Amino acid sequence: MFLELDDVEFSLGHWRLQVSLCLEQGQCLALIGPSGAGKSTLLSLIAGFETPSRGTIRINGDPVNQLDPAFRPVTMMFQENNLFNHLNLYDNIALGCHPGLKLSSSDKDRIHIAMTATELTAIATRLPADVSGGERQRAALARCLVQDRPLLLLDEPFASLDPRLRHQMHALVDSLRKANELTVIVVTHLPNEIAPLAETTAFMHDGRVLEHGPTVELLADPQHAELNRYLEFTQAHYTYDF
Amino acid sequence: MASRGRTVKARSAQTGVWALLPGALSLAVLLTLMGGALAAIFSVAPPIRPVAILQDPYIGKVVRFTLWQAILSTTLSVGLALPVARALARRDQFPGRRLLVTFLGLPVVMPVIVAVLGLVAVYGKSGLINTWVAYLGGETALSLYGLTGILMAHVFFNLPLAVRLLLPAWQTIPEESWKLASSLGLSSRLLVRFIEWPAISPFLPGVCLIVFLLCFTSFAVVLTLGGGPASTTIEVAIYQSLRYDFDPAQAAMLALIQFTLCTSIALVLVKWIPLLAHSSGRRIDARHRPDLKNPIGRTLDISLILTTACFLFIPVLAVFIQGIRGPITSVISNPDLWWAVLRSLLIALGATGTACGLALGLALSARFLRFSLRMPRASEMLILMGSLSLAIPAMIIGTGLFIVLLQAGALDRGTLLVICAVNALMILPYLIRSIAPTLMRSSQQYDRLCAQLGLRGWSRFRVVDWPAIRRPIGFSLGIGGALSFGDMGVAALFDTQGDTTLPVLLFHQMGAYRFDEASVTAVILMLLSVSLFWLIDRSVGR
Numbered sequence: 158m159f160l161e162l163d164d165v166e167f168s169l170g171h172w173r174l175q176v177s178l179c180l181e182q183g184q185c186l187a188l189i190g191p192s193g194a195g196k197s198t199l200l201s202l203i204a205g206f207e208t209p210s211r212g213t214i215r216i217n218g219d220p221v222n223q224l225d226p227a228f229r230p231v232t233m234m235f236q237e238n239n240l241f242n243h244l245n246l247y248d249n250i251a252l253g254c255h256p257g258l259k260l261s262s263s264d265k266d267r268i269h270i271a272m273t274a275t276e277l278t279a280i281a282t283r284l285p286a287d288v289s290g291g292e293r294q295r296a297a298l299a300r301c302l303v304q305d306r307p308l309l310l311l312d313e314p315f316a317s318l319d320p321r322l323r324h325q326m327h328a329l330v331d332s333l334r335k336a337n338e339l340t341v342i343v344v345t346h347l348p349n350e351i352a353p354l355a356e357t358t359a360f361m362h363d364g365r366v367l368e369h370g371p372t373v374e375l376l377a378d379p380q381h382a383e384l385n386r387y388l389e390f391t392q393a394h395y396t397y398d399f
Numbered sequence: 400m401a402s403r404g405r406t407v408k409a410r411s412a413q414t415g416v417w418a419l420l421p422g423a424l425s426l427a428v429l430l431t432l433m434g435g436a437l438a439a440i441f442s443v444a445p446p447i448r449p450v451a452i453l454q455d456p457y458i459g460k461v462v463r464f465t466l467w468q469a470i471l472s473t474t475l476s477v478g479l480a481l482p483v484a485r486a487l488a489r490r491d492q493f494p495g496r497r498l499l500v501t502f503l504g505l506p507v508v509m510p511v512i513v514a515v516l517g518l519v520a521v522y523g524k525s526g527l528i529n530t531w532v533a534y535l536g537g538e539t540a541l542s543l544y545g546l547t548g549i550l551m552a553h554v555f556f557n558l559p560l561a562v563r564l565l566l567p568a569w570q571t572i573p574e575e576s577w578k579l580a581s582s583l584g585l586s587s588r589l590l591v592r593f594i595e596w597p598a599i600s601p602f603l604p605g606v607c608l609i610v611f612l613l614c615f616t617s618f619a620v621v622l623t624l625g626g627g628p629a630s631t632t633i634e635v636a637i638y639q640s641l642r643y644d645f646d647p648a649q650a651a652m653l654a655l656i657q658f659t660l661c662t663s664i665a666l667v668l669v670k671w672i673p674l675l676a677h678s679s680g681r682r683i684d685a686r687h688r689p690d691l692k693n694p695i696g697r698t699l700d701i702s703l704i705l706t707t708a709c710f711l712f713i714p715v716l717a718v719f720i721q722g723i724r725g726p727i728t729s730v731i732s733n734p735d736l737w738w739a740v741l742r743s744l745l746i747a748l749g750a751t752g753t754a755c756g757l758a759l760g761l762a763l764s765a766r767f768l769r770f771s772l773r774m775p776r777a778s779e780m781l782i783l784m785g786s787l788s789l790a791i792p793a794m795i796i797g798t799g800l801f802i803v804l805l806q807a808g809a810l811d812r813g814t815l816l817v818i819c820a821v822n823a824l825m826i827l828p829y830l831i832r833s834i835a836p837t838l839m840r841s842s843q844q845y846d847r848l849c850a851q852l853g854l855r856g857w858s859r860f861r862v863v864d865w866p867a868i869r870r871p872i873g874f875s876l877g878i879g880g881a882l883s884f885g886d887m888g889v890a891a892l893f894d895t896q897g898d899t900t901l902p903v904l905l906f907h908q909m910g911a912y913r914f915d916e917a918s919v920t921a922v923i924l925m926l927l928s929v930s931l932f933w934l935i936d937r938s939v940g941r
Contacts, residue, residue, distance in 0.1 A: 206847050227853030238844045243866040256854040258862065304852075 158215075159184075159340050160203070160308065165212035167202055174198055174364035177212075180357075182307070185334060185341040187351045187372060190361035191387060196344045199361070200310045203342070204233045216308060227256075232301040233310040236317070239297035240285040246296045247272070247281040253303040264303075271299040274333060291322040295329070302333060309334070311343040320350075327354050348376055348391065360384045417856075418771070422764020422781055425757040429784060429827075432820055433791055436799025437658070443802055444651035462656060465615060465632040468546060472553035472614040477607050479554065480561030483707045485595065486700035487562065488569035489688060499708060500566070503559035506711070508878055508932045510885025511556070511619040512902045513921045516909060517714030518552055518624075519543060520721055520918075527717060548624035553617065557610045559711060564606045568599045577687035587690040612664055616657075616792040619887040619902075623909065633657045634794045638892060647802050654795045665790035715925075721915070722922030730919040736904065740927065743901040745815060747884035747931060750822035751876045757823065758830035758872075761785045762838050763864075770842045785831035788824040797821050797889035814893045818900070821889045826879030833871035841867040873940020881932040885924060901927070 159182035167174045174195040180186055188196045201207045203214060205226035213220050221229050232253075240249045250271060254264035272278045275295040285293050294314055301309055311330070315323045331354050334341050345351045348358060352372050359369040362383045368375055379385045487500065506514060521527045522543050532538070543551065576594050585593065618634040625631060631639070633653050640650035690696055730736060761781055769778035788796070800817045804810045841864060849859055887902040894903045901924050908917040 204847075204851065206850065225853075226847070226850040227855075231851075233847075233851060235847065238848065241845065241848075241863060241866075244862070252852050252854070252862070256852055256862070257858040 159217060161213075161215040162199075162203070163213045163215065165202060165209045165214060167198060167207060167209050169198075172364060174202075176361075176364075176366055178359065178366060178369065180340060180342070182340050183334070183338050184357060185331075185343065185355045187348060187355035187358040188342060188344045188361060189346070189348045189358060189387070193363075194361040195364040196361050197312050198364075200233060200312050200342065200344060203308070204231050204310055205229050230306045231308045231310060232304045232306045233312065234294070234297050234301060234314040236313045239300075239314065240293055242285050245282050245284055246277055246288065246292075249285070249296055250277075250300045250303055253300040267303045267305070268299075271302040274302065274336075275299040275329065290318055291326065294318065294326060298326075298329065298333070302337065307338070307340055309339045309341045311341065313344050313346070316346070323347075323350065327351065330354065346391065348372075348388065352376060360387070362387075418767035419764050421760030422768075425760035425764075426781070426784055428757060429787065429824070432800075432824060433787060433796060435803060436796040437791070439799040439802040439806070440651040440654050440795070443647045444655060445648050458653070458656065461631055461633055461636045461653070462660075464630060465634075468549050468553075468621075468630075468632065469611050469615040469617075471546075472550055472557065473607055473611040475550060476554050476557035476610050476614075477561050477603070479707075480558050480565055480606075481599070483558070483703050484562045484565040484569075485591075486703040488566060489691065489696070490700050490704065493704075499704070500563070502712070503563050505715070505929075506556045506559050508881035508885075508928055509715075510881075510887070510902050510905075510924050510928055511552075512623065512887050512905050512909070513718060513885070513925045513928075514555055514714065515552060515620060515623045516905070516914075516917060516921045517718040518548070518555060519909075519914075520717035521714045522548075522551060527713075544624055545627075545630050549617075549621055549630060552620040552624055553614050555711065555714065556620075557613060558707070560613075561606050561610055562707075564609070565599060565602055568602045569595070572598050574687055577689070581687060581689040585689060587693060587696055590688070590690060608664065608667060612661070612789070615664065616661065616794070618794060619891075619906075622887075622891070623906065633660075634792065634888070637794050637798055641798065641801060641892060647798075647805065650798050651802070654798045658791060658795050661792055661795075662790040665786075718918060718921050718925065721918035725915045725919040725922075727919050730916050731923075735899070736901075736920065736923070739899050739901040739904040740923070742815060742898060743884050743927075744931075746818050746822060746886075746890070746900060747880045749815075749819035750826060750883040751880045751935065753819065753823035754826040754830050754879055755872065755876060757827055758785060758834050761831055762835040763860075765835060766838050766842050769839065770846055782831060782835050785835075786828040789828050793821050793825050793886075793888050794892070796824060797892050801892055810893075814898045818886075818889050818893055819883075822879075822883040822886055825886075826875070826882065830872070830875045830879065833875045834868050837868050837871055838864060870940045873936045873938075876939055877932040877934075877936035880935045881928045884931050885928045 158179045160178070160180040162176050162178040165174070165176050176195075176199060188199065190196055198207065202209055205221070205224060209222060214222055216230055240246075241252075244252070247268070248258060250268055251258055251260055251264070254260055254267060260268070269278075272281060275298055277292065277295055277299060280288055280292060285296070288296075297314065315326045318326065327350070330341065330343075333339065341354075343351060343355065355372050357370060358372040358375045359366045360375065360379075360381065360383075361367070367381045368379065368384050375384075376388065379388055487496070490496065519526060523529070524542065526543075542548075572594060580590055580594060616634055617632065618638070621630065621632045621635045622638065625635060633656060637650045637653045637657070640646045640653060761784065765778040765781040768774045768781065797817070800821065801810075804813065804817065845863055849855070849863060854862060885902055887900075887906060890900040890903050891906065894900075899907070901920070905917055905920045905924060908914075908920055
């Protein structure tokens with residue numbers, strides 16, 4: 158297994174998260190569930206922003222509980238604040254190579270490849286405030302690519318984009334995942350929209366994974382009443398253009 | 400991987416120690432200076448007998464006058480600032496408005512002694528107004544010395560400050576409120592009642608307290624315009640005890656009274672200051688106000704703005720004109736002037752450098768306490784320590800350090816260092832209040848991203864923190880540099896062994912009635928102060 162969460166526990170006041178989860182290398186897992194279910198907290202635990210009170214997180218068989226975020230083979234995109242506003246897109250991406258921006262020629266090559274893949278070469282010198290929301294998220298994605306880490310965590314980074322841009326970004330993530338053999342976990346409130354990207358989906362509720370399985374089956378035939386209610390609500394309130 | 404984990408954990412613990420070290424060092428410097436000064440004061444002060452202090456006619460008179468002039472100055476400054484700020488908020492489009500609002504900041508960086516000279520040139524016995532009145536055959540009635548002069552100078556300094564602090568209140572009013580008022584047909588009076596007053600009133604206590612504290616601890620104005628024992632404040636009484644009566648015990652007693660009063664005021668102040676907005680108020684959108692076209696309001700606004708501009712700029716202009724017409728060659732060929740310039744420059748650069756180091760140390764460690772160790776109270780306490788000099792005025796710390804140097808027989812050595820240190824402590828609250836919130840905001844926004852990218856230590860400071868704080872730090876250092884350059888309080892106290900600074904030299908020239916020379920020195924002082932502000936702001940902040 159590439160990623161293993163073995164009886165991981167985390168408490169915040171009275172609220173408790175208890176999760177066991179496995180993921181194969183190169184897979185994409187969609188995390189769905191209502192707000193407050195613990196999806197973002199789970200990503201924070203995997204990325205190292207929070208430390209579990211019990212249990213072990215293993216990546217490639219190695220426990221990573223004690224590792225700082227910078228030393229984990231993980232990169233994460235947040236919903237916002239993925240870029241430093243005072244740095245141009247190129248420097249923001251280059252930070253993924255070296256935190257002091259001291260770039261070797263191979264670093265520059267990597268940046269160039271990532272910028273080409275995300276179609277940002279023409280606007281490399283612009284500041285985040287001077288580009289569109291989609292371009293900002295593409296720059297953040299490019300930085301994740303140059304970080305060259307096998308596990309990519311996406312915490313609703315495309316939620317604020319319009320449906321067409323979201324669709325484009327999902328397609329871009331999918332193609333980059335396949336080209337770079339990335340393992341991806343994506344948090345979403347739009348399960349149907351993410352379905353073509355994610356082979357498996359986990360439904361979280363109140364700090365636990367209630368259902369985990371192949372996306373198509375899980376969405377078509379929910380076993381748990383909570384998931385059923387959640388899907389009924391999301392399907393009633395959102396329409397998808399697939 | 401496991402051994403790597405242990406290495407990283409050990410590295411994190413080391414980072415924790417290093418991250419707290421700057422704050423600990425800054426705190427040690429602060430406590431040594433302030434604690435040492437207070438300890439020296441306590442060591443020579445007579446045993447404290449509250450009843451005897453209250454019954455002492457001299458102390459009672461000085462304390463009463465200090466409070467009275469501060470209350471009057473605050474009432475006048477803020478009371479006049481309210482309609483002026485409203486006029487500027489209502490007239491958001493006239494040519495030169497931005498420049499005028501910018502220039503309202505001039506008295507903040509202007510050396511007090513220069514402003515006093517300007518006021519003397521306009522409102523003094525031989526000033527412009529009295530000369531015109533005499534020319535027209537009237538009697539010269541206006542006397543600038545005593546309470547009148549003190550109030551006039553305090554209004555000169557604090558009216559523009561209050562306007563600048565109040566203007567952002569109008570920025571908080573949403574455009575929809577003006578549109579709603581238009582549709583309801585609200586009159587100008589009702590606009591004040593229903594829209595403007597609710598927006599201004601939260602700002603008022605903070606503005607009043609800042610102005611009150613500035614007037615309460617005002618030194619140079621009272622020393623030069625007080626005109627005698629009847630108009631003496633605590634700060635001036637401390638100065639007189641040390642310089643004229645050579646009575647450190649009485650100075651210490653007065654310093655303790657000042658300390659008690661200022662601490663009480665500062666405790667209230669700390670609560671209200673965060674309510675003040677950090678905005679210049681240059682851009683206000685008043686397009687949808689329904690009372691814009693009212694001719695009476697328009698005339699009133701224009702009159703208020705013009706009167707304020709004249710009140711503020713005529714004294715500055717008068718100093719300039721007198722300076723340009725003065726004996727420039729003889730003043731600038733005097734080596735004493737350039738030694739004084741050098742001393743003032745060293746004090747300004749030393750004070751800003753020290754204050755910057757102290758503020759950065761405190762703010763970086765406070766951030767680490769809040770976000771990494773999750774100890775928000777400890778973080779707030781550390782920031783509060785940086786504002787401690789609001790409660791302990793420069794004259795108290797100066798008095799303490801004066802006693803220390805006196806007891807050590809070193810009054811002729813280290814004077815400049817002490818003046819530097821006291822000025823650094825005075826600038827510190829402004830610096831820390833501009834750096835700390837920016838650093839905290841940057842942390843909230845970017846901590847996770849920095850952690851993920853391995854941005855820490857010097858790399859993080861260079862790439863993330865410095866770009867965020869360089870503007871506020873440049874502006875605050877610029878103001879601090881100009882204030883230290885033009886400071887006359889502590890420098891006057893230590894003016895014993897010929898270590899005269901430029902403002903003190905100007906004070907001596909005024910005291911010797913060499914007003915023509917004083918005008919030239921004042922122009923040099925003013926130009927250098929403004930240039931220093933501009934240079935520091937540009938070189939650090941841009």
